[in-house]
Amino acid sequence: MNDRMENLLLALPGLLLLVLAFFLPIGQMLVLSVTGPEGPLAPFVRFLSDPYYLGILWRTVRLSLLITLICGAIGFPLAYIMTKVGPRLRLWLVVMVILPLMTSVVVRTFGWMVLLSRSGLIPEMLRDMGLVGRNFALMQTETAIVIGMVQVLLPFMALSILGVLTRIDGRLEEAARTMGCSFLQTIRTVVLPLALPGIVAGSLLCFTLSASAFITPNLLGGTRIQVLAASIYKSVTATPDWPFAAAQAVILFAGIALVLVPYIKMTGARNG
Amino acid sequence: MVKSVPAWLRILSVVFVALTALILLAPLIVVVGVSVSESQFIAFPPNGLSLRWYSQVLSSNAYLGAGWISIQIALMVTGFATLIGGAAAIAIHRRQLPFSDVLATVFLSPLVLPTIIYAIGMLMFWSSAFGPVSPVTLALSHTIIALPYVVRTTLAVLAESNPYLEEAARTMGANRLQRLWFVVVPQCIPGLAAGAFFAFNISFDEAVLSLFLRGPTLTTLPVQIYGQLEFSPDPSVAAVSTIMIALTIVLIFVIDRMLGLTKFASA
Incomplete structure (x- = not known):
């Protein structure tokens, strides 16, 4: 036995598992989506020619972009503050980010259901403050989805940016300050450009996941406000229509790739 | 002299961090609050204080059954993913195989693909090839999505290890198996441990694959909770959820003790 044999044996179980239980199922689904019983590409035509499904697609893109944007707007300052505080406080901030991240999405969403329901804390507060009318409701609105999803995805964004920020040489900021930059100028001209890879990685993650x-x-x-993934789930469970579910999954993946590829290219080119 | 951060900005950042903490932790606090409520209905702030919903959960066959399935599957996934992922990470780290970089990408690829797409693929594949889904199906698919985490944590630990130790063991006459078992694996332990905790946590909390690959007798805890939330949530859902949160806190505490959470989070 030589070195190569030994390493091959070590990697083999994982490779076999990935090929048989990951790449093969996905390949089969791709094939099924284009060769349904109704004829090739029929499920795609059905999806793309129905205003109802196009509306779902548009809502998915719109909400995902909004959620990613909000996560970035909160995640960058949060990660920056995490690099500037002392080790004790930083540990607590990391716990604050990781605890929700490692809690089941189902559990967190339940928390929001309680908070946002008609008699929940948040609508009650808004009503008491006189900001909204008596019939104001948050549940079953796009706003509720955005609030819930931001909480679910913010940890991914914050940790992606934190990973890059901790590797930035702190002296660069000091240099910028000694050369006369104000605090905000330093952030804009030094920290932000250097943190860009983390922001890009976090945004891609947030967009894909949302x-x-x-x-x-x-x-x-x-059930009235559907997004693409919910529609896929319905196609699988309510009316088992596998070719249509597969086609929607392909559209979801293609849509994600369509947004991601130019994004990566653009930021890659800017960084040299 | 460098001007320090302006005072208004300091105050602003304290307010900002407090608000962010509120957004991140509010749903968890609410769930814990509801779980100790006396009232028949879900209410926050809770009315009264009682543990009746916990005793109801502990005497409910639906929750106990789902919890038992979740634990069994999570343990299987932890074992599979740690063994397979750890071995693969060692092979990738040594960089002696052709296409080592491609290999790393292949092992990390389940991270990139949205879980829902994989879930449909797996459901269709399994049904057409083997028939109805079983706990093995679910354990295998959870292993796939947990694998990248184990590979990543083990690779991170190996990157800081001493490459000459294995060489030294070879010169001293240790054979392949001895070198692997007495030299390489002990160096991987922190990474393997972190990966194992991740694998357990991912499998135990995962809901997408578990929803697609569920069966009449194959319902995990998150699926059970999801079903309750869709139809008739009562405070017992909050009690189960609180138990899950408590388990997460224990896991985080153990990870921090074993590896240091801060280092871990920015890795």
């Missing part, structure tokens, strides 16, 4: 989420949107948005 475009493919259905548990939180289903529970907070109800």
Whole structure:
């Protein structure tokens, strides 16, 4: 036995598992989506020619972009603050980010269902403050989906950016300050450009995860406000229509790739 | 002299962190609050204080059964993923195989694909090839999505290990198996442990694959909770959820003790 044999043996169980239980099922699904019983590409035609499904697609893209944007707007300052505080406080902030991350999405969404329900804390507070009318409701709205999804995905964004920020040489910021930059100028001209890879990675993650989420949107948005992933789930469970489910999954993946590829290229080119 | 951060900005960042903490932790606090409520209905802030919903959960066959299935599957996944992922990470780290970089990408690829797409693929594949889904189906699919985490944590630990130890063991006459078992594996332990905790946590909390690959007798805890939330939630759901949160806190505590959470989070 030589070195190569030994390493091959070590990697083999994993490779076999991935090929048989990951790549093969996905390949089969791709094939099924284009060769349904109704004829090739029929499920795609059905999806793309129905205003109802196009509406679902548009809602999914719109909400995912909004959720990603909000996560970035909160995640960047949060990660930056995490790099500036002392080790004790930083540990607590990390716990604050990791605890929700490691808690089941179902559990977290349940918390929002309680908070956002008609008699829940948040609508009650808004009503008491006189900001909204008596009939104001948050559950079963797109706003509820956005609130829930931001909480679900913020940890991914914050940790992606934190990973990059901790590797930035702190002296660069000091140099910028000594050269006369104000605090905000330093952030804009030094920290932000250097943190870009983390922001990009976090955004890709957030966008992908929110475009493919259905548990939180289903529970907070109800059945009337459907997103693409919820529609896929319905096609599999309510009316078992596998070619259509497969076609929607392919559309979801293609849509994600369509957004991601130019995004990666653009930021890659800018970084040299 | 460098001007320090302006005072208004300091105050702003304290307010900002407090608000973010509120957004991140509010749903968890609410769930814990509801679980100790006396009232028949879900209410927050809770009315009264009682543990009746916990005793109801502990005497409910639906929850206990689902919990038992979840634990069994999570333990299987932890074993599979740690063994298979750890071995693969050692092979990738040594960089002696052709296409080592491709190999790493292949092992990390389940991270990139949205779980729902994999879930449909797996459901269709399994049904057409083997018939109805079984706990093995679910354990295998959870292993696939947990694998990248084990590979990543083990690779991170190996990257900081001393490459000459194995060489030294070879010169001293240790054979392949001895080198692997007495030199390489002990160096991997922190990474394997972290990966194992991740694998357990992922499998125990995972709901998407578990929803697609469920069966009449194959309902995990998150699926059970999801079903309750869709139809008739009562405070017992909150009690189960609180138990799950408590388990997460224990896991985080153990990870921090074993590896240091801060280092872990920014890795």
